[in-house]
Amino acid sequence: MPRDSPWELRRAVELMEKRGFKTVETGSNFALMELRRMRALVIYPLRDYLQLSSIDDVIKEFMLDKADSIVVVSERPYYLSDELNSAIERANLSGRTIGARVYPVYAGDIDGQLNVTMGIMLANNYDKVGNSDEADGQCPSCGEPMRVVFDNHVMDEGEESREQVLVCKRCGLKIHRFIHASGDAGSLASILHG
Secondary structure, three states, rough: OOOOHHHHHHHHHHHHOOOOOOOEOOOOOOEEEEEEEEEEEEEEEOOOOOOOHHEEEEEEEEOOOOEEEEEEEEEOOHHHHHHHHHHHHHHHHHHOOOOOOOEEEEEEHHHHHHHHHHHHHHHHHHHHHOOEEEEEOOOOOOOOOEEEEEEEEEEEEEEEEEEEEHHHHOOOEEEEEEEEEOOOOOEEEEEEEE
C-alpha cells in the first residue's frame, strides 16, 4: 500500500489479507483484492458523491468491470454506494453487463462492518471462491441437504478459526458462518436467500 493511503484503506486491506485476500493492485485511494476467482475493489473515496458525467467514466473510475464486489469505506459510504448501484443498473439497462455488487462500510466501525461485509461477499460470490463440496445438514428453509462450498481456516485474535459458506442448491439459501477455535458458532453469521 502506498504510504499516502488513508489509514482506513490500509486497515481494510489488512483485515482482508487476514481472511485470505491477496492484493492485486493499489493506488492512493483504492486496492484491488482477490480471493480465488473473486475480485473485490476497496475504495476510500476522495468525495462522497459522483462527479463523473457518463456511465463509461464511472465504470472506468471505479473499475466496475474488473470487480465482483465494490467496498466503499467512508464516513458517509451510503450515498456513494447508492450512486454506484444506480450507475451499474443504468449500465446494465443500456446493454452492458456489470455484475459488481456495492457494499458500504462506515469507517468509524471498520473492523465490525468489514468483517460482516466480507461474509456477505463470500456468500454472494460462493461460485467464485468455492473450494469444497461436502454435505452439512439440512436446509432450514426447505429441508434439502446443504453443501459447504467454501471452507477456510483463518487466524482470529491469535487462534485458528474456520469460515464457511453453505448453500442449498434447491432453494438458493446461503449461510456464512464463522466458527471460533473454541467450537462456538461465531458472531459472524449471515443468512441470505437466493
